[in-house]
Structures are given as structure tokens and as C-alpha cells.
Amino acid sequence: MEMQDKTQFEKEWENAFADAEMDVSTSVWEKVELGVSQASAGKYKRRLLLFQLLAAASVAFAMTVGGVAVYHLQVNDLGSEDSSIAINDTESKERGHTENNAQANEDSKPDKNDGVSSESETLRSNYSDSYVGGDSKEAEGSRDAVSKSTGHEANDVEGAEKSGAGNNLANSGSGVSIDRLDQTDRTTANTDYTMPNNDGGSNNVGDATNVNKANGNTMALAGKKESDENAYSKGEGIIDRKLLDNVEHESRVASSQTGNGLNSADGGKLPEEIERLFEYLETTPLEERELNMVPWYSYVPNKKQGNSDGLWAGVGFSAGSFDPNMGGGGAAADMDMMETSKLNAASKRAPSFGKERSGQAYNVGVNFGTRLSEKWVLQSGIVYAQQQTTSTSNVVNTSDRQTVKTLSNFADMENAEDIAFTAPYDVNNTYELVSVPIQAGYVLLDSRFNIVILSGVANNILLKNQISASSGDIEDVNISGDDSQYRTYQLTGLLGSEFSYDFGEHYRLALIPQVRQSINSITKSDAEYTSRPTTLEIGFRFKYVFSN
Amino acid sequence: MDSEKALIDGCCKGDRKAQKQLFDLYSKKMMVVAMRYSKSDQEAEDILQESFIKIFEKIKTFRGESRLDFWVKRIVINTALNHQRSKLYLFPMVDVHELNFSEESTxxxxxxxxxxxxxxxxxxxxxxxxIFNLFAVEGYSHKEIAQLLNISEGTSKSQYARAKSLLRDKIETEEKISYGNAR
Structure with a gap:
């Protein structure tokens, strides 16, 4: 501050107020005290907001990933089912099956069958060169069904004069290819390709003579039908990429139409087809079937080899915000209590208990879990939980005439023999519980980095409820059992996600954002308030994974 | 000084007893300060309450470079100014050069x-x-007041001159009344 040239006037005024003091109303301190409490609570809330936002973001992220993954899983499953049937089908044709072959030869006229089978061989041999597929196991029923449908396709492409083979095949019980006529016209190349499936078995795979012959026949057929040129113009046995793509597409169509055929087929033939499909499912090795159903995210690097984490145990800690979500109560209760004999009739003051405000929750415990299947896990444990809220009160319990005890609600006040009014003070409510959570988890990502969506319930046993005043002059009160307005047993729903990372062979560190929502009110039915607390928390867990 | 340090430490830790002690120590003096900047007791109490909440929030930033009572007083004045700021319509009232600042020795x-x-x-x-409070009682210069209130120095001087004139009139009136009563 700059020095000013003070005149007598200023000096007189300065001196007049130099030692001046005025009494301050007691309400000012009460308001200051309340304001400081609220300010510190606000500061804490801001700090908690970070955790809340982090937890909310994590849960939202997990749910988004889960949704996308489930969507992809469904799409991939549909695709893999179709393509698996198609691939198995075509591959099995490559290997040759006398059963099909015999049926094709039997049903087809020799001259037409020659042409058809030659074409088939051409395409098959070309396809064999181009396509690299895994080993196909025995799937005779399925192959039979598909080969029949492809036989009909051949008939469609070749025209009515070649219809004998296809019709015969269709009549033999597939009932599959009837609906395909329009589509096969549209995708002639595909249809042409599917023909060899029919007759592939009739020739030895890799037989050079047959292949050459087929090429020649293919050229001849190409001249007959304009649409066939696309497929056969390169009679040298080169199938372009487009053709292969079409093949794949057609295989899917064939598969889906197999289903349609089953639906539309007459009742007598339906069980036979179902039997064949089930035969495929039963006879194809599990690994192969699973391979076709592996979702995209399983191909991320560092995929674990085998499930070595059958059982795990760990210790964990979590913290977050605790919102008691109190409802009920109100001015009516205040008025009721004004009439109680415990109150000084002369007093104009009313007891005022503020509803519990959001606080924080801490959990610490041990957990264990096991993997039920490739995608499902089950976990449980025992957790010590502490939840804290704040409220305000202007009444204390003076029943024992020696000490002043905290009072924070009307229920406790009713039990008190004598009470006294004070300046408003902050009350800290601390709940201590033992919780036994049981959660099922769906594994979204299973590699070195893991994502699991968790859902379940927690069985909570309330150990005690401690009510303490922020002022040191007022004693704490512990309430439990029948005296407490809270239920001893509480049930809470859990929803969260676990992001974990594997360290070495046995150790795993997990981050678990989680929401806990009380399923019913944690207060007793006769309590003035209802409370269904919500906890938004972030947990850390260190796990030891036992190897199988 | 040690007790003052202990008081500050207690307040920093949020100890309610220490806060009450600090309040008791300064609230009476600060009530007078708040009264000087307000128009009523209620307004002064509001200023005082708001000031002490700020004091307890900000006391961690007090580094002991000035006296604690000065620091507390500055917060009360700033709070009062914030209270008054919306109500202030500060403009030059008279030409300051025409004012006679000569003092009456009596x-x-x-x-x-x-x-x-x-x-x-x-x-x-x-x-x-x-402006009267800031200049005459707190000892701020017109330049500082101008910066503090975001007004021109001339406005500060003219407002002060006007305040001084009004107070002289009031004092003279009161003196006459007192003199008349005494007779």
C-alpha cells in the first residue's frame, strides 16, 4: 500500500475505528460453520467426481465394447455357420466321395452327365489349385444334401435338355434347389462352379486326363450358353478371384437355401434332412466347428494357448462414490416431533435432520473365481465394505446427563430420554458391512489383455452404523441390530466390467469399474426414510492364477 | 506468535475448535469493518460470514508474509467490495481541482x-x-483505489471529496445538536 499524505481529517477517522469492536450474533458462527462444512463437502465431491466420471466412462466403454462384440459375434456366427457348411462341402468334394458319385452316375444320363461332370472337374481342379483350405472331416450327410442342390443348379444352367440329372436329384429327396432357379440364373458362374461338387466324386482327384477332358467340354458348353462364358471363357483352368468370391457367396446361398428347402419340403422328407444336418454337427470335430465360430477379437496377438486360468484367487481394493438415494420423510415428520414431550415447550426451535448426502465407499477383500467354460467365469469372495455419508443435525442426545451424544434421525430421537438443541452440526454416518458377492462374467476378450463383463449380486451383512459429529464435543454413537433403522441383511445388484492384464504365467492385475445398486431399501419397513444406495466405484485386484 | 501459528495450523487441518478460536479472535473487529462497508447490520453479518468461510478455505495459502490480522482484514474488505460492486455507480461528481482540501485544525x-x-x-x-473507507480509514491511495475499483483516479478523488463534504456537514449538524442539548 502506498503511503498517502494523511490530513488531520483522515487521521481522526482512522483513530476513531482503530480499536473498535462490535459483538457478533451467534448465528454468524453457526452459518460460518455450516458454510465451511458444505465447502469441504463440495471439495470432496469434486474429487469424487473424477472417480465417478472415470467409472462411468469405463462402464460405458465396456458396455459399448460388449455390444459391438455381441453384434459381431452374431454376425460372425451366421457367417461362419454358412461358410463352414459350404467349405466343408466343397472340400469334401475335392477329396472325392464314391457315395455321391454313385448317386450322380445312377441318376444322370451318361451323355449329359459327361458334360456336367467334366465341367465340374474343370472347376474343381481349378478351385483346388486356388483354394487353400483345411482338412475336411467326414460330413457325408451335408455333402449329400448340398450336392443334390448343386445338381439341380446344373440342370438350370444347362437348360431343359439337361434337366434329367438335376430333376432326378431333386426328386431323390433334397427338395432344396427348387427355390434357387431365379438366383442361379443371376449367378451362373457360381452355379457352374457348384456343379463339380456333384460329380467331383465320380472322378479321381488330380486325374490329369479327366481334367483335360473337362476343359474341352467346358469350352463346348461355354459356346452354348452366353452366360456360361464368364465362367468358362478361360478354359485353361484358371479361375479368377471373382469366381472364388462368388463361390463363397454361392456356398452361403446354398446353405441358407438348404434351410429354406427343409422348411418347404414335405413332411416325410424333413426329418431326413435334419438328421443329416445333425449328423454333420455330431461328426465334425469340435475344434473344426469352433474354428468357424471364433470371433474376430480372438485373433488379436498374444493369444493364450489353452485355458490355463481355471482357478484364481486375489486381493482387491475399491473406492468410489456412495449415494444413499434417500427418499421419504419431510416436513410432516418435523411437525410430529414438535409435539413430542421431550421437546421444550417454550422452545421455538424444531429438530432438523438433513437427509444423508453423497459420500464415499471403500471395499477391501479377497476374491476367488473359476472359469466355467471358454466364455463364462464365476467369481465370489468376502469383502469388508465401509460406506460414509454426511448429514446435519441440530439436536443432541443428553439422556445420561454426563455426555452429549450425536443424534441424526427421528428414530434415534424417539429412543432418547432427553435431548437438547445445538447449533447445526455435521454428522458423519459410517456403515460397516461384510459383503459376499457372487458374480458371473462373460469373457469378451481373452488374451494377455482381458475384458470381462460382470454381473451378479452381493449379500451384505450390516455390522454397525457409527454416527459421529464433526465437532469433538459431541460423542460418537454406534448403532447395530434391532436399534438400527437399517436392515441387517441387504441385497445389492452388481454390474461392472473387468479389464485385466496378465503378468507372467500366474499373475494378473485387474481394473474393475463397477456399479452397485441396492435392490431394495436398506432401511427397515417402519423407518421414516427409504434408501436404495448406489455406489459407483473403481476397483483394483491382484490375482494369482493357478495353472491347470 | 506460537499460539497464532498453532491456530493457523489447526485451521489448515480443518480443526473446528481452531476455527472457532480464530473467529472469536477477529470477528468483533471485522464486524466493524463489515459495518463500515454495508448499509445494515444484516448485510454486515452476511459479509462477515462469507469472509470467514473464505478465510478458512484460503488459510492454507497464508504464508505469514504479513500479519494475520491484516490478511484477515483484507479478505473482509475484498468480500465487502464484491458485495457492493454491483451497487456501485462511480462517476466524477465535481471537478476535483475546484475542491478546497484545506483542513480545519480544530x-x-x-x-x-x-x-x-x-x-x-x-x-x-x-x-x-x-471510497471514503478505503482512503480515509484503510489508508489506500487514490491510485490504488482506482485500480481496485477499475475507475479513474479523478473519480476516486471526487467521490472522496463528496464523502468528506457530506461527513463534515453531518458532524457539524451533530455537534450543533449536541451543543444545543448541552445548553
Whole structure:
């Protein structure tokens, strides 16, 4: 501050107020005290907001990933089912099956069958060169069904004069290819390709003579039908990429139409087809079937080899915000209590208990879990939980005439023999519980980095409820059992996600954002308030994974 | 000094007893300060309450570079100014060069109780009240007041001159009344 040239006037005024003091109303301190409490609570809330936002973001992220993954899983499953049937089908044709072959030869006229089978061989041999597929196991029923449908396709492409083979095949019980006529016209190349499936078995795979012959026949057929040129113009046995793509597409169509055929087929033939499909499912090795159903995210690097984490145990800690979500109560209760004999009739003051405000929750415990299947896990444990809220009160319990005890609600006040009014003070409510959570988890990502969506319930046993005043002059009160307005047993729903990372062979560190929502009110039915607390928390867990 | 440090440490830790002690120590003096910047007891109490909440929030930032009572007083003044800021309409009232700042050597406030003086100050227009307090009682220069209130130095001087003039009139009136009563 700059020095000013003070005149007598200023000096007189300065001196007049130099030692001046005025009494301050007691309400000012009460308001200051309340304001400081609220300010510190606000500061804490801001700090908690970070955790809340982090937890909310994590849960939202997990749910988004889960949704996308489930969507992809469904799409991939549909695709893999179709393509698996198609691939198995075509591959099995490559290997040759006398059963099909015999049926094709039997049903087809020799001259037409020659042409058809030659074409088939051409395409098959070309396809064999181009396509690299895994080993196909025995799937005779399925192959039979598909080969029949492809036989009909051949008939469609070749025209009515070649219809004998296809019709015969269709009549033999597939009932599959009837609906395909329009589509096969549209995708002639595909249809042409599917023909060899029919007759592939009739020739030895890799037989050079047959292949050459087929090429020649293919050229001849190409001249007959304009649409066939696309497929056969390169009679040298080169199938372009487009053709292969079409093949794949057609295989899917064939598969889906197999289903349609089953639906539309007459009742007598339906069980036979179902039997064949089930035969495929039963006879194809599990690994192969699973391979076709592996979702995209399983191909991320560092995929674990085998499930070595059958059982795990760990210790964990979590913290977050605790919102008691109190409802009920109100001015009516205040008025009721004004009439109680415990109150000084002369007093104009009313007891005022503020509803519990959001606080924080801490959990610490041990957990264990096991993997039920490739995608499902089950976990449980025992957790010590502490939840804290704040409220305000202007009444204390003076029943024992020696000490002043905290009072924070009307229920406790009713039990008190004598009470006294004070300046408003902050009350800290601390709940201590033992919780036994049981959660099922769906594994979204299973590699070195893991994502699991968790859902379940927690069985909570309330150990005690401690009510303490922020002022040191007022004693704490512990309430439990029948005296407490809270239920001893509480049930809470859990929803969260676990992001974990594997360290070495046995150790795993997990981050678990989680929401806990009380399923019913944690207060007793006769309590003035209802409370269904919500906890938004972030947990850390260190796990030891036992190897199988 | 040690007790003051202990008090500050206690307040930093949020100890309610220490906070109450600090409040008791300074609230009476600060109530007078708040009264000088307000128009009523209620407004002064509001300023005082808001000031002490700020004090307890900010006490961690107090580094002991000035006296604690000065630091507390500055917070009360700033809070009061914030309270008054919306109500202030500060503009040059008269040409400051035309004002006569000559002092009367016989001027004395010794006969007045500070409550009477407080009443006189509270009756001043808001702008005059604030600038009079800042200049005459707190000891700020017009340049500092101009910066503090974001006004020109001339405005500060003219407002002060107006306040001074009004107070002289009030004091003279009160003196005449007192003199008349005495006779």
C-alpha cells in the first residue's frame, strides 16, 4: 500500500475505528460453520467426481465394447455357420466321395452327365489349385444334401435338355434347389462352379486326363450358353478371384437355401434332412466347428494357448462414490416431533435432520473365481465394505446427563430420554458391512489383455452404523441390530466390467469399474426414510492364477 | 506468535475448535469493518460470514508474509467490495481541482462514539462510502483505489471529496445538536 499524505481529517477517522469492536450474533458462527462444512463437502465431491466420471466412462466403454462384440459375434456366427457348411462341402468334394458319385452316375444320363461332370472337374481342379483350405472331416450327410442342390443348379444352367440329372436329384429327396432357379440364373458362374461338387466324386482327384477332358467340354458348353462364358471363357483352368468370391457367396446361398428347402419340403422328407444336418454337427470335430465360430477379437496377438486360468484367487481394493438415494420423510415428520414431550415447550426451535448426502465407499477383500467354460467365469469372495455419508443435525442426545451424544434421525430421537438443541452440526454416518458377492462374467476378450463383463449380486451383512459429529464435543454413537433403522441383511445388484492384464504365467492385475445398486431399501419397513444406495466405484485386484 | 501459528495450523487441518478460536479472535473487529462497508447490520453479518468461510478455505495459502490480522482484514474488505460492486455507480461528481482540501485544525472526532460515526458512514451514498473507507480509514491511495475499483483516479478523488463534504456537514449538524442539548 502506498503511503498517502494523511490530513488531520483522515487521521481522526482512522483513530476513531482503530480499536473498535462490535459483538457478533451467534448465528454468524453457526452459518460460518455450516458454510465451511458444505465447502469441504463440495471439495470432496469434486474429487469424487473424477472417480465417478472415470467409472462411468469405463462402464460405458465396456458396455459399448460388449455390444459391438455381441453384434459381431452374431454376425460372425451366421457367417461362419454358412461358410463352414459350404467349405466343408466343397472340400469334401475335392477329396472325392464314391457315395455321391454313385448317386450322380445312377441318376444322370451318361451323355449329359459327361458334360456336367467334366465341367465340374474343370472347376474343381481349378478351385483346388486356388483354394487353400483345411482338412475336411467326414460330413457325408451335408455333402449329400448340398450336392443334390448343386445338381439341380446344373440342370438350370444347362437348360431343359439337361434337366434329367438335376430333376432326378431333386426328386431323390433334397427338395432344396427348387427355390434357387431365379438366383442361379443371376449367378451362373457360381452355379457352374457348384456343379463339380456333384460329380467331383465320380472322378479321381488330380486325374490329369479327366481334367483335360473337362476343359474341352467346358469350352463346348461355354459356346452354348452366353452366360456360361464368364465362367468358362478361360478354359485353361484358371479361375479368377471373382469366381472364388462368388463361390463363397454361392456356398452361403446354398446353405441358407438348404434351410429354406427343409422348411418347404414335405413332411416325410424333413426329418431326413435334419438328421443329416445333425449328423454333420455330431461328426465334425469340435475344434473344426469352433474354428468357424471364433470371433474376430480372438485373433488379436498374444493369444493364450489353452485355458490355463481355471482357478484364481486375489486381493482387491475399491473406492468410489456412495449415494444413499434417500427418499421419504419431510416436513410432516418435523411437525410430529414438535409435539413430542421431550421437546421444550417454550422452545421455538424444531429438530432438523438433513437427509444423508453423497459420500464415499471403500471395499477391501479377497476374491476367488473359476472359469466355467471358454466364455463364462464365476467369481465370489468376502469383502469388508465401509460406506460414509454426511448429514446435519441440530439436536443432541443428553439422556445420561454426563455426555452429549450425536443424534441424526427421528428414530434415534424417539429412543432418547432427553435431548437438547445445538447449533447445526455435521454428522458423519459410517456403515460397516461384510459383503459376499457372487458374480458371473462373460469373457469378451481373452488374451494377455482381458475384458470381462460382470454381473451378479452381493449379500451384505450390516455390522454397525457409527454416527459421529464433526465437532469433538459431541460423542460418537454406534448403532447395530434391532436399534438400527437399517436392515441387517441387504441385497445389492452388481454390474461392472473387468479389464485385466496378465503378468507372467500366474499373475494378473485387474481394473474393475463397477456399479452397485441396492435392490431394495436398506432401511427397515417402519423407518421414516427409504434408501436404495448406489455406489459407483473403481476397483483394483491382484490375482494369482493357478495353472491347470 | 506460537499460539497464532498453532491456530493457523489447526485451521489448515480443518480443526473446528481452531476455527472457532480464530473467529472469536477477529470477528468483533471485522464486524466493524463489515459495518463500515454495508448499509445494515444484516448485510454486515452476511459479509462477515462469507469472509470467514473464505478465510478458512484460503488459510492454507497464508504464508505469514504479513500479519494475520491484516490478511484477515483484507479478505473482509475484498468480500465487502464484491458485495457492493454491483451497487456501485462511480462517476466524477465535481471537478476535483475546484475542491478546497484545506483542513480545519480544530477538527476532532473524539467526542463521537464510533457507532455514531458508523451511522454517518452508512448514510453516505454507496460510492462515496466505499471510497471514503478505503482512503480515509484503510489508508489506500487514490491510485490504488482506482485500480481496485477499475475507475479513474479523478473519480476516486471526487467521490472522496463528496464523502468528506457530506461527513463534515453531518458532524457539524451533530455537534450543533449536541451543543444545543448541552445548553
Amino acid at each position: 477538527f476532532s472526532l473524539a467526542d463521537f462514539h464510533f457507532r455514531e460515526l458508523l451511522k454517518m458512514i452508512q448514510e453516505l451514498p454507496s460510492g462515496c462510502q466505499v
